[in-house]
Amino acid sequence: MFKNYVKIAWRNLLKNKQQTIINVLGLTVGTVSCLCILLYVFAQFGYDEHHDNAASIFRVETLIEREGKDGFNTAAASPPTAFALKEDFPEVKEATRVVLTDVFYSNLISAADSEDAYYEPRVYIADSTFFKVFSYRFLEGNQKNALHEPNTLVLSSSLANKLFGKQKALDRAVIWGSGENVQTLTVKGVFDDSYAKSHLNPNYIVSMSTEGMGTFVQGFQDFATNNFVYSYVRLTSNANASSLQNKLPEFIQNRGAEDLANAGMDNKELFLRNVSDIHLYSADMPNQIHEVSNIKFLYFLLTLAIFIQLVACVNFINLSTARASKRAKEIGVRKVAGAFKNTLMRQFLGESLSLSLFAMLISIPLTIMLLPLVNNLAGVYLTHQDIMSWKIGFLLLGLGIVTGFVSGIYPATVLSAIKPIKALKSNTIIQSDKGVFRKALVVFQFVVSIALIATVIVITQQFQFTQKKDLGYSKDNLLALRIGTDEASNKFESIKSSFLEIPGVLHVSSGLYAPSEVILSDNGLYLPGGNREHNTLVKRHGISEGYFETLDIPILRGRDFTPADTIDQIIVNQATLKAFNIKEEDALSTRLIESFGDETSEMRIIGVVEDYHFASLKHEIAPLFLYKEENPNWLFIKTKTTDYTQLLKNLENKWKAIVKQVPFDYRFVDREVERMYEEEKRLGQISMVFTILAIFISCLGLFGLVSYVAEQKKKEIGIRKVLGASVTSVVQMLTKDFLKLVLVAVAVATPLAYYFIQRWLQDFTYRIEIQWWVFALAGGSALVITFITVGFQSLKSAVANPVKNLRVE
Structure with a gap:
């Protein structure tokens, strides 16, 4: 019996070659799309799960409130927090801290x-307990005592x-640092940096007891300020994290009430986040130690994958039910011969499952071939080994079975329910719903396509807005050169004079932070006579x-810094004036006070500059003051040239002549600013690719449906043409119903797309306004695509010889 079913299925597939090709092609494209998305999404899961007792490891995060408002939110905490938690709570078994030196x-x-x-990125300074909390695979040395001594480090x-x-x-x-801060460190271990996935991604780790930043952190005992230390605790096996979380408000008051008052903080809250949740669920938390993923973005991709696969399933359902009459006599004969409804359902479901699993098998080599494009598009590194993993294999098999079942269940139900008497009397099977369900499925396909087109347009607009918006400074033709050493910093004036001699160099200056870098440093300030x-x-x-x-930042009031100025003179932005309710004309006569403990210092405003976006457009411009820095990290070069190759060569030669054994490490600021919106750029590119695929699959289904309709109406078309109907009228007859369905899809897709796009845009403080023409363009594009797809097959039927069609029985 099974052999007979296979024969029937095979013959039916060969008999309807066009339908088979459309179904296989649609399911294959959908499966490849799903597999690519699943590979990417799957790669984002499993971070930090390899650590021993991962469920008991938590990061301590901070929220600082000022005047009842959320003033500061960070993934880090103040230096003494982690070990104070260990001292105060027996449920904390171990604690450790990490400082990311790249920031400073x-x-x-x-x-x-x-x-x-x-210059190596991702440099950590960590406590000796680091490897008691986190699990790493050591290739050399012993992790138990790797960071116990000062002037030691471990390397990736x-x-x-x-x-x-x-x-x-x-x-x-190894030699670490330069000039007066140079230190000789001893390698005490080498860890495998390809082992497992973690939000902690060090290139090398220096012992916290090493002189410098590490000893500063060890000796700092203020619980309010300097919230730049990434703090982790490992709880005992029977500890309850929620219970510990409830004790933290009392802990911070007992330990740091006086510190908070001195720092002018109304309240400070600490939160525990499990280490395995950091990579996926903390994207909204600023100051991450390393790049994290965004669970919302992954949900979007998974939703996209589901809808694309559904669009492919819709094609199968539509074509199978539309061609039900072609199998009417087969079904009638088999029922008269004693076949039961369940038997026929198994037969038809078997056919759809066979097609789906066949598409799944084809998708594997196709996906492997497309991996370089996927890696480039998603910014990841996936290999064929990722596809061959048992988890992906299990998911792919499940996807094939679910797709086959979803695609086949409705056609199987419809076909198996055909009455044998009607089937044997006539080739035409009258459906009670008059094709309403098939029309609804076509509408669904185009709702997805139109919504995706509108989404791509808005995402592209927002990304272009971020690139074209006036940031308040000129990022074009601007180079940022890493100074990095005391030697280079001390020779800044010589470097500046030398660079200005190079043709194409207009201006040279320096600063602690490069544009696009997150400014972490801040001060609590108040006006004279105010409350500290x-x-x-x-x-x-x-x-x-x-x-x-x-940087071409306008000075609105006052002046720039001069060599005679000290750290007590500051220049502020407009947001600072607004925060203190200072009129611009009164700014130059205003002083701001900073207090810490018993120490109070007064700073005089000597200038006011226009607000400029020193952070992402996702955030409102914050109050900022600028002071004269003697030891900057970056050197900025404004250029004007058409030959950057020669300019960079000249700059490098000058640099090496003055600063020896220090790499010439530069970057273009406009590219760095663009990287701030990498997620939005990637989202737009991914959406565009899968929008094209969704439209392609929808067009395949439309092509198959209109081919069937034209075949069913070929005698009618022949008669109309004999009676004098024009080609245009025949094309209109065949296309108008489909165009009506697209118009219905436009009406449904527009409010849905608007709602979800509006929610996405809320993440940006500075964003575009959604224009009506976005949806008009999306709907118009769908209409044009539909007309081209349907019109091509309609035109082919309309110009066919009517005599030939009328002769055919």
């Missing part, structure tokens, strides 16, 4: 016996290979004279 300074690192030095396997080649790195010496306990948090940025000219 960039140190050179080199092998002691080599002249090649490198990638960096160890870069510094020492194939030689053993254990107990070798109710100060206002103001971002701080150190710069050199000429900074505003280099």
Whole structure:
């Protein structure tokens, strides 16, 4: 019996070649799309699950309130917090802290016996307990005591290979830093940086007891300020994290009430986040130690995958039910011969499952071939090994079965319910719903397509808006060159003079932060006579004279810095004046006060600049004051040239002539700003690709449906043409019903798309307004695509010889 079913299915598939090709092609495209999305999404899960006792490891996060408002939110905490929690609560078994030095300074690192030095990102300073909390696979050394001594570090396997080649790195010496801050460190371990996935992604880790930032963190005991230390606790196996969370408000009051008052903070809250939730569920938390994913983005991709696969299933359902009359006699004969409804349903479901599983098999090699494009589009690194994993195989098999079942269940139900008497009397099977269900499915396909077209347009508009919006400074033709060492910082004036001699260099200045870098430094300030306990948090940025000219930031009042100025003179933005309710004309006679403990300092405003976007457009421009910095991290070069290759060569030669053994590490600011919106750019590109695929699948289904309709009406068309009907009238007859369905889809898709697009745009403080023409364009595009798809087959039927059609029985 099974063999007979297979024969019947095979013959039916061969007999209806066009329908089979359309179904297989549609299901294959849908499955490849789903598989690509599943590979990406699956790669974003499983972070930090490899740690021993991962369920008991939590990061301590901070929320600071000022005047009843959320003033500061960060993924870090103040230095003493982690170990104070261990002291106060027996349920905290272990604690550790991490400082990401990239935020504050960039140190050179080199092998002691080599002249090649490198700026390496992701430099951690960590407590000796780091490897008691987190699990790493060591290739050299012993993680139990790797960070116990000062002036020691552990290297990632990638960096160890870069510094020492194939030689053993254990107990070798490296030079860290430069000038007066140079230190010789000993390698106490090498860990495999390809092992597992973690939100912690160090290139190398320096012992916290090493002189410098580490010893500062160890000695700092204020519970209110300097919330830049990533703090982790590991709880005992029987501890309840929620119960500990409820005790934290009392803890911070007991430990830091006086510190909070001195810092002008109304309240400070601490929150525990499980380490395995950080990568997916903390995208809204600023100051992450490393890039994290966004669960909302992943949900969007999964939803996209589901809808594309549904669109492919709709094609199968439509074509199968539309061609029910073609199998009417087969069904009638088999029922008369004793076939039961359940038997016929199994037969038809078997056919759809066979097609779906066949499409699934084809999708595997196709996806492997497309992996380079997927990696480039999604910004990930996936290989064929990811596809061959048992988890992906299980998901793919499940996808094939579910797709086959969803595609086949309705046609199987309809076909198996055909009455044998009607089937044997006539080839025409009258459906009670007059094709309403099939029309609804066509509408569904185009609702998805139109909504995706509108989404792509708005995402592209928002991304272009971020690139074209006036940021308040000129990012074009602007280079940022990493200074990085005291030697280079001390020679800034010489470097500046030398660079200005190069043709194409207009201005040179410096600063602590490059444009697009997150400014973490801030001060609590208040006006003379004000209350220090109710100060206002103001971002701080150190710069050199000429900074505003280099970045083309207008000075509205006052003046730029001069060589004679000190740290007590500051320049503020308009947002600062607004925060303190200072009139612009009164700004130059205003002073701002900073207090910390018993120390109070007064700063005089010497200038006011226009607000400029020193952070992402997702955030409102914050109050900012700028002071004169003697040890900057970045050098900024305003250029005007058509030959950047020669300009960069000249700059590098000048740099190496003045600053030896320091890499010439530069970047174009406009590209760095663009990277701030990488997620939006990637979202737009992904949406565009899958929109095209969804439209392609929908067009396949339309092509199959109109082919069937034209075949069913070929005698009618022949008679109309013999009676004098024009080609145009015949085409209109065949296309008008489909165009009506698209208009219905436009009406349904517009409010749905508007709702979800509006919610997405709410993440941006500065955003575009959704225009009516977006939906008109999306609907018009769908109409044009439909007309071209349907019109082509309609025209082919309309110009056919009517005599030939009337002769055919």
